[in-house]
Amino acid sequence: MTTASPPTVDGADRRPPSTGRAAAAPSPVAAAAGWLVKNPLLVLLVVMVAGVQLATGSQLGWGNLRGVFLDAAVIAIVAAPVAMLVIAGYIDLSVGSTLALGGVVAGKVVQSGASPLVAVGCALLAGAAVGVVNAVLATVFGLSSFIVTLGMLTAVRGVAQLVSPLPLSNFGEAFGFLGIGNVAGIPLPALLAVAVLLAAGVFLTRTPAGRHVYAIGVNREAAYLSGVDVRRIPFLLFVTSGAAAGLAGAITVARLNSAPAGQLGAGFELSVITAVLLGGIALTGGEGSMVDVLVGVLFMGLLRNGLTLLGVTTFWQNVASGLALVAAIAIAAGTHVVRGKMQAREAHRPDEAAATG
Amino acid sequence: MTVSIRGLTKRYGPTLALDDVDLDIAAGEVHALLGHNGAGKSTVIKCLGGGTAPSAGSITIGGTTYDALDPRSSIAAGIAVIYQHLSLIDRLDVTENLFLGQETTTAGVFLRRADQRSRAVRLLERVGLDVSPDTPVRQLTIGQRQLVEIAKALSRDARLLVLDEPSAALSPVESRRLADLVRLLKAEGIAVLYVTHLLNEVVELADRTTVMRDGRVVWSQPMAGVSKTDLVTAVSGRAHGAAVAPRPVDPDTPPALAVDHLEAPGLHDVSLVVRPGEIVGLYGLVGSGRSRLLETLFGRRPVTSGTVAVDGRTVRVRRPDDALRAGLALVPGDRLRQGLFGSLSSGENTVLRVMSLTARAGWRRPRAEQEVFRNTAAAFGLRPADPEVPVSRLSGGNQQKVLIARWVNDRAGTRVLLLDDPTQGVDVGARAEIYEVLRQVAAERGLAVLFASNDPDEVVALAQRCLVMRRGRVVDDLDMRHTGEEQLLDLIHTELEPS
Numbered sequence: 109m110t111t112a113s114p115p116t117v118d119g120a121d122r123r124p125p126s127t128g129r130a131a132a133a134p135s136p137v138a139a140a141a142g143w144l145v146k147n148p149l150l151v152l153l154v155v156m157v158a159g160v161q162l163a164t165g166s167q168l169g170w171g172n173l174r175g176v177f178l179d180a181a182v183i184a185i186v187a188a189p190v191a192m193l194v195i196a197g198y199i200d201l202s203v204g205s206t207l208a209l210g211g212v213v214a215g216k217v218v219q220s221g222a223s224p225l226v227a228v229g230c231a232l233l234a235g236a237a238v239g240v241v242n243a244v245l246a247t248v249f250g251l252s253s254f255i256v257t258l259g260m261l262t263a264v265r266g267v268a269q270l271v272s273p274l275p276l277s278n279f280g281e282a283f284g285f286l287g288i289g290n291v292a293g294i295p296l297p298a299l300l301a302v303a304v305l306l307a308a309g310v311f312l313t314r315t316p317a318g319r320h321v322y323a324i325g326v327n328r329e330a331a332y333l334s335g336v337d338v339r340r341i342p343f344l345l346f347v348t349s350g351a352a353a354g355l356a357g358a359i360t361v362a363r364l365n366s367a368p369a370g371q372l373g374a375g376f377e378l379s380v381i382t383a384v385l386l387g388g389i390a391l392t393g394g395e396g397s398m399v400d401v402l403v404g405v406l407f408m409g410l411l412r413n414g415l416t417l418l419g420v421t422t423f424w425q426n427v428a429s430g431l432a433l434v435a436a437i438a439i440a441a442g443t444h445v446v447r448g449k450m451q452a453r454e455a456h457r458p459d460e461a462a463a464t465g
Numbered sequence: 466m467t468v469s470i471r472g473l474t475k476r477y478g479p480t481l482a483l484d485d486v487d488l489d490i491a492a493g494e495v496h497a498l499l500g501h502n503g504a505g506k507s508t509v510i511k512c513l514g515g516g517t518a519p520s521a522g523s524i525t526i527g528g529t530t531y532d533a534l535d536p537r538s539s540i541a542a543g544i545a546v547i548y549q550h551l552s553l554i555d556r557l558d559v560t561e562n563l564f565l566g567q568e569t570t571t572a573g574v575f576l577r578r579a580d581q582r583s584r585a586v587r588l589l590e591r592v593g594l595d596v597s598p599d600t601p602v603r604q605l606t607i608g609q610r611q612l613v614e615i616a617k618a619l620s621r622d623a624r625l626l627v628l629d630e631p632s633a634a635l636s637p638v639e640s641r642r643l644a645d646l647v648r649l650l651k652a653e654g655i656a657v658l659y660v661t662h663l664l665n666e667v668v669e670l671a672d673r674t675t676v677m678r679d680g681r682v683v684w685s686q687p688m689a690g691v692s693k694t695d696l697v698t699a700v701s702g703r704a705h706g707a708a709v710a711p712r713p714v715d716p717d718t719p720p721a722l723a724v725d726h727l728e729a730p731g732l733h734d735v736s737l738v739v740r741p742g743e744i745v746g747l748y749g750l751v752g753s754g755r756s757r758l759l760e761t762l763f764g765r766r767p768v769t770s771g772t773v774a775v776d777g778r779t780v781r782v783r784r785p786d787d788a789l790r791a792g793l794a795l796v797p798g799d800r801l802r803q804g805l806f807g808s809l810s811s812g813e814n815t816v817l818r819v820m821s822l823t824a825r826a827g828w829r830r831p832r833a834e835q836e837v838f839r840n841t842a843a844a845f846g847l848r849p850a851d852p853e854v855p856v857s858r859l860s861g862g863n864q865q866k867v868l869i870a871r872w873v874n875d876r877a878g879t880r881v882l883l884l885d886d887p888t889q890g891v892d893v894g895a896r897a898e899i900y901e902v903l904r905q906v907a908a909e910r911g912l913a914v915l916f917a918s919n920d921p922d923e924v925v926a927l928a929q930r931c932l933v934m935r936r937g938r939v940v941d942d943l944d945m946r947h948t949g950e951e952q953l954l955d956l957i958h959t960e961l962e963p964s
Binding site for chain 2: 315320322
């Protein structure tokens with residue numbers, strides 16, 4: 109989080125960045141309370157899982173959760189870079205179609221007899237290419253990223269359909285491993301998602317460029333005047349988000365063992381944005397962490413899964429997911445006020461540190 | 466109708482912007498309000514216009530007493546504030562602007578355009594503005610827009626007209642026309658609160674003058690028998706006896722900053738030098754080019770021709786990043802919009818650039834960053850010295866220290882520190898501390914400090930030399946050992962006289 113901590117605070121209890129946090133709370137109870145206020149969704153998540161578990165007996169079991177994690181993994185892989193764009197004050201709505209493009213490209217390459225690794229590489233490249241177009245329009249020409257990526261959402265869908273007018277299928281077992289295979293008993297996509305989240309988290313907290321993402325999102329003008337490269341960083345984030353969507357496409361196709369260019373990843377961009385917002389990352393930029401993304405993604409997946417287990421129909425699940433988003437944002441806004449008041453108290457506290465200099 | 470302000474007090478967090486202000490404005494009176502930047506004039510205006518609610522005190526207008534006004538009740542009470550930044554809507558025409566929010570309608574729905582237009586013609590005539598009511602506002606000059614705003618105030622039957630530095634952006638001819646209009650409105654029985662920096666206007670127009678300093682009314686008298694010198698004395702207050710005579714810098718020292726025949730949009734043939742350890746003030750009114758010069762040196766604005774050298778090496782600055790690499794740093798004038806990252810911590814705000822300089826192989830080194838924060842926090846007396854506090858919670862003075870620390874520390878390698886209005890929105894005590902910090906960085910680290918200000922008090926308190934700017938040029942280079950505040954005020958105000 110921040111760079112310098114007061115000598116009295118142990119560095120060990122650090123959490124990846126929320127925005128500036130007031131000084132260490134006096135008691136562990138208060139600290140825990142403060143932490144929960146900052147992460148209301150996590151509390152809700154635990155309550156929800158426990159509730160479902162109690163209501164349904166033990167249906168939550170591993171086999172079921174595995175499916176939840178597979179879905180969540182694909183969303184998380186893309187939500188991580190999209191969240192970074194949101195933190196920097198941008199957005200990427202094109203990821204649904206980019207996923208489709210990456211998927212059909214991977215499918216085509218595999219069917220041509222190339223190795224699955226080459227196919228994944230091509231999907232990454234195809235996605236990155238979409239990202240470059242987004243990046244050039246949004247950062248070099250300074251167009252609104254909302255409009256640019258909304259346009260690209262439609263355009264890239266068309267490109268995907270041009271690449272593969274007919275649905276592809278049967279890619280073979282080797283490629284299928286990418287979608288459903290286990291490594292050490294854990295699904296490969298989940299491992300990839302964890303790797304992406306970790307890498308993004310480390311980047312955001314441990315590198316200057318990562319901190320600049322926040323600076324740009326909070327105050328672009330001030331960042332520019334502080335010598336931050338306010339174009340290059342968002343540029344690279346767009347490319348990353350494109351590449352991640354391409355990868356997600358390859359995984360999805362491998363898992364489905366088919367690649368319908370028209371339907372693949374339809375509405376995916378909304379799931380990604382919903383997860384990002386659910387996690388508490390503000391669309392206004394400058395705030396959020398990869399923990400938030402993880403919580404958002406899991407919450408969404410487990411909510412749907414829980415409702416399914418409880419026998420709620422898909423239609424009502426949609427209603428619930430939508431309301432959950434609105435509720436989560438309302439809660440986030442509410443806790444923001446509480447947090448603000450807490451910080452105000454902290455800042456007006458007579459200062460001990462000044463005496464010692 | 467008389468407007469009485471009683472005990473008006475406004476707190477912004479720990480800062481006291483207004484402290485128990487009393488002010489009376491009689492009908493048919495022009496009441497001038499004088500004071501330096503940060504004296505509290507604009508806060509009084511905001512309280513009157515309903516832009517902010519006072520922490521204590523009351524405003525009485527025509528027999529009704531208000532504890533606080535909002536924009537709507539302010540208009541309803543007969544107050545019209547003409548802000549420096551005018552609030553007309555560019556895309557609408559004059560008539561539409563005049564009646565915005567109080568449209569004449571049939572059955573509450575349908576605009577009566579013809580009706581509005583003929584009323585607009587009468588209003589424009591009253592303020593002496595000779596343009597068609599169908600002219601889009603964006604085609605008008607600043608002076609004309611101001612008259613439209615005044616006409617709008619008249620259409621609302623304003624009884625108190627508040628003018629916030631109305632002549633700052635006007636040509637001499639427009640200024641004279643405005644003065645005539647003010648006299649006319651006064652004769653109609655309207656009360657006018659005239660906020661300004663310019664003493665000539667006060668002498669010419671005001672019936673009564675109130676001077677504010679540090680949020681308090683320090684002087685208030687009818688203008689009969691009051692001279693310009695009296696006003697200068699009242700405004701300056703001579704309260705800066707503590708100013709330490711700065712150690713003069715040997716004029717043979719090679720300059721840390723040398724600007725040679727710089728030409729840029731809004732700047733003409735600017736040449737200047739600042740030596741290591743020297744603090745130089747850039748003094749001029751709004752629009753004189755002092756901020757523009759700093760922003761141009763820092764790469765925020767383009768250079769047309771001329772050279773800039775830091776420590777004897779010519780540098781080519783196209784972006785702020787280039788300037789920073791060359792050792793040229795700017796603490797911008799608008800702290801909130803251009804300097805601070807509000808929701809980030811003060812630690813992070815401090816080390817934002819240093820982070821890249823201390824990083825190894827792309828990885829941050831938290832320990833090195835912490836050390837930079839600790840050292841600068843201690844050296845500059847930052848309070849609280851806690852890196853985790855969000856910077857938005859610090860007082861103005863401490864925020865300013867954070868911004869100075871961003872550029873001046875053991876790692877940043879800054880050679881020349883540029884500051885635009887270094888004590889904007891900073892209260893008195895903190896102001897002295899900022900001055901101390903700047904003297905310290907000049908003396909101990911041998912930095913060249915160049916700051917822009919329109920506050921003569923500040924120039925006297927801080928600068929060893931003062932460069933006076935007017936219309937984009939440096940017109941004077943004064944040794945502050947032999948120059949007082951009165952001279953500065955006189956210089957700038959006489960020079961501004963319309964010829």
